[in-house]
Amino acid sequence: MNGFSRLFFVLKEGFLQFLRTRGLSTAVVVIVAATLLQLSLFLGLSRVLDRALVSAREKFEMAVFLSPSAEASDLKRIQDLLNSDPRVASAKLVTKDQALEEFRKDPEIDKMVQALGENPLTDSFTVALKKDASGKLDDLASRLKSDPQVEEVDYGKNEWETVANLSRIVRWVGLAVGGFIFLTALFIVSNTLTLALWARREDMILLARMGAPTWMRWGPYLWEGILQGFLGGVVVVALLEVIRHGAGPALQKYGGIDILLGLPPEEWRSLYSTLVLLGVVLGVFGAFLALQKKWVRELS
């Protein structure tokens, strides 16, 4: 048999086996689908957090407050320093008068400023940062602070670190819980497929006694596992599509779900691909583990 005939043999026999043990196949598909549905929550949550993080990064700005004694040459030096840094998208000078004008829009602050009788603010630079620049700004901040005409540098370090830490925790917890769910499902899938092998042990013995090579005895079972995992993935994708388009508006009012439902189509496509791939991995590994059982190996 050439490669194509072998592939055709494996695909055909695996598909026929899938149909012959419909009950067990359906059970595996349901288990895979249930597992993927749980994993989809973690994957979805992780994507939502990723987006929140990216969005937060984009909004982060650095504020560089200058000393009251800073002169025009100091302003130019500091602006040049900022513009030469690859992480800086733009550096806009905000004079102390412009800053005061902005502050005075708040009537309470306006009253306080009037009571002071003078402008307590200093000139500053509002620095827009390039994507992925936030969180890696310690050295730039140090360089700026070492300038005698710079009083303070504020780049939201604490806020940024809080969001990043939260994201990291959710990711690790998700990975641990998701991994546990995946391994549990793998165990159940593998044992269900072992039942299917037990039901067909006579055929396995027959094939071994006829001298059938390993690919011929194992191939159809592995393909069957792939098929079951794939179908489990497709079921979950269909379910999520129904929820997204059918029940979406009704669920919008619940906190968090609106962010999930608001993910752009390419994020959903990526999530679906991941789920189907995980289903296939679950199916093929489940089948492989079933074939590794001692009594199955002894059939050959």
Added chain:
Amino acid sequence: MMIQAFHLTKIHPSGVKVLDDAYFSAPEGSFVVVVGESRTGKSTFLKMLGGEEKPTSGVLKIDHKDIYHLPEPERRRWLSDVGMVFPDLKLFPDKTVEENIHFILQVKGASGDGEKEAIVQLLSRAGLAAKVQSRPADLSSGEQRMLLALRAMIFRPRLLLADEPFQGLDGKAFSTLFHFFAELNKSGSTVVVSTQQASLMEEAGKNGMGASIQWVKLENGKFLPLEAVA
């Protein structure tokens, strides 16, 4: 395939000795019929030849190779040239008659162009033309036995081992199957058949079915050459 056995002994786990320092030899292309009472070890001997029952002691060589000491890939290659008709080697219940035959061609790596016509022709000669799409459960026991034998021969094995293949067959089916065995043997394959129906086989041989049969009787754990069977 040439078969040589020296000092062959087989003791079952129950302690029964079915072969006792036995000698056996069959040249390539021979047609051997092993006769003997029931439970004398005929089936065990055929399974030994098929690589399924390791001798307790002694040497069993096929084509000068000890089949129980072959590396696994070589053992599988060797097995792909052996056809077996054993009572416990069942048909695939979920496959049709035609699929059962086609499947073995795939397993043995012998499928190719024109195989469908060849299968239909063979089934037609065996009287199973009308049952091509039937499942084994829909066949009579005689038809099932015939199909088991066809399955073992379709890929033209170099060694055919048939344990009581004629049991339950009527006269016509018997002679058809004997013809198939004789044809396979004429094409150069070694055929080893065990049977209790020795007189029927001898009759078939006398009726010019073309096979030159080497008769052996298995008795008290040893092979005894026979000129003819009464």
